[in-house]
Amino acid sequence: MYEYYPLLIVGALIGILATAFIVAYMTVKGRKEAFGFERNLSDRELFKRLLVYAKPHYKAFIVVFALMLVSIAYQVVSPYVVGVIEGIIKTQFELSTLFTTVIIYVGILIVSLVCSYINSIILQKTGQKIVSEIRSDAFKHIESLSQGQLNKIPVGTLVTRVTNDAEAISRMFSNVIVNFVKNIFVIIGVLTAMFILNYELTLLVLCFAPFIATFTLIFRKFSRLAFRKEKECTSDINAFLSENLSGIKITRNFDRLDHKNKQFLEKNKRYKKAVMNTIFVFSVFRPVVYMLYVASVLCLFFVGGKGYLDGATLFGNTISSEIIVSFYMYISEFFDPIQNLAEQFNTLQSALASSEKIFTIMDMKPEIVDEEGAIEVKEVKGEIEFKDVWFAYDDENWVLKGVSFKIAPNETVAFVGPTGSGKTTILSLLCRNYEPQKGTILLDGRDIKTIKISSLRSHFGQMLQDVFLFAGTVRSNLTLRDEFTDEQIYEACSYVNADSLINKLPNGLDEEVKERSNNFSAGERQLLSFARMMLHRPEVLILDEATANIDTETEVLIQDSLEKLMKVGTLLMVAHRLSTIQHSDKIIVLSKGEIAEQGNHFELLEKKGKYYDLYSLQYEKEKLK
DSSP, X not given: OGGGHHHHHHHHHHXXXXXXXXXXXXXXXXXXXXXXXXXXXXXXXXXXXXXXXXGGGXXXXXXXXXXXXXXXXXXXXXXXXXXXXXXXXXXXXXXXXXXXXXXXXXXXXXXXXXXXXXXXXXXXXXXXXXHHXXXXXXXXXXXXXXXXXXXXXXXXHHHHIIIIIHHHHHHIXXXXXXXXXXXXXXXXXXXXXXXXXXXXXXXXXXXXXXXXXXXXXHHHHHHHHHHHHHHHHHHHHHHHHHXXXXXXXXXXXXXXXXXXXXXXXXXXXXXXXXXXXXXXXXXXXXXXXXXXXXXXXXXXXXXXXXXXXHTOEETTEEOOHHHHHHHHHHHHHHHHHHHHHHHHHHHHHHHHHHHHHHXXXXXXXXXXXXXXXXXXOSOOOOOEEEEEEEEESSSSSEEEEEEEEEEOTTOEEEEEOSTTSSHHHHHHHHTTSSOOSEEXXXXXXXXXXXXXXXXXXXXXXEEESSOOOOSEEHHHHHHTTXXXXXXXXXXXXXXXXXXXXHHHSTTGGGOEEOGGXXXXXXXXXXXXXXXXXXXXXXXXXXXXXXXXXXXXXXXXXXXXXXXXXXXTSEEEEEOSOGGGSTTOSEEEEEEXXXXXXXXXXXHHHHHTSHHHHHHHHHHHHHHHO
């Protein structure tokens, strides 16, 4: 009885470990919310949606699986061949027989290596194609979201979704899925070979299978939790970097670099902790599986070696040295795939956590979409009408309250009023960046909801106070990648007085525009924005504080450009400088979301109302200067 104590000790240790794992799992399972763990999509649903992207590439996967079956032959056959070699050496040794057996072994190995190499190439190419499609769909969907929806999501978070998270999914397709299936087939093949060789020893090895299954399921739960936390911390740190690097000038001006650095260190510490938790989960699982492997080998040597040395039999079958050698290798081939599954679970859980993040974004339904039956509009006269329009950003605090007005084609209309009175909101509603809660907006007598969004916006040219120029060239920023000749570009630039700027640039239209257009002044960016708008020939022009924050010399050019733009089509302006809107056909004065008064410059001055007060205040300020 004493001689079997080693087996009992091994069994007791495994039992204790299993109990500890189960208790830990039950503890975490009941505290998912406390850990910030909330599942939005099940693994089955995630796989189902990911397979939609894999389906068009099914031919590549068929080839991969065929080659995989060939490469598996080495792992299944090689232990048996090594056992045969050991038998040849031990009994009737013949060099020719040994050479033949070794050649067969090497041949199987070479074929397996070639198949594995071809598999890797096909999988990497296929994985990149799939992730490219996912990125494209994610970016396209993000573009379809309304401005209100985008304002709620940090830019860094969206960048993480399209880059880091998509790359994690790529690793799943290029590595995990096929290797996961391969390992399953290897385990099945190895077990089959072991049963054929000696089913008694195979049953002995399978005594460890329930523990492997238990540890794997528990690891899956812990790793999913750890990877979700890691992804959240990655998004958080990327969002922080995106915002603070863009606003670093403000941070420096107010001497808040140390404060921001402390904030970053705190986020970085949380990210480090999340990564360490992920590493810890993985570092526990793999040694446990390795321990089970060592325990099974020890049991094999103990039982098999004891029977062989004593000349005994196991369940009536004699155990030979060849069987012990082959089984030793088979146990390695059995546990290696299981340990590899740990790494693949590692990557798989990362990919599933990433795919859940991406699909959560892609499941956001755009708030503003084309209505059924919406039409394309080829030409627009420029007649605009607001009928009893009510709007609130939060559905509670009304920014516009029953606003109604009408603008004739080719009319120039300016909106004035204090900050928060609803000027910019009116322009945003006209372009359908937001949707009013009540009321109707008409363009040429047609409700803008009945016009396709892309068609509607193609007839508008917008110029904002903070002009955005993309990294690239002046030409690419003016054309926005549309096809225009140099003659058309220079004609548009000349019309809005931007030609002098283009001519003094060393490379002209091919001058580089750096990131955030730091190599151009605010006035130069405004001139380029005028030229861009003019080049695309919109029927309705929208200028939101377009003359703010510019130098006096540039202001003269822009004022001249404004006078020319008034002749192009319907022009809507928002301006705090009343001197820029005096020649408008109509001025609409807003106050607390309502129209206080409207008329031309002279009519409003005669009324001596809010416009008169604003004009008088600015006039006094100009006199003091």
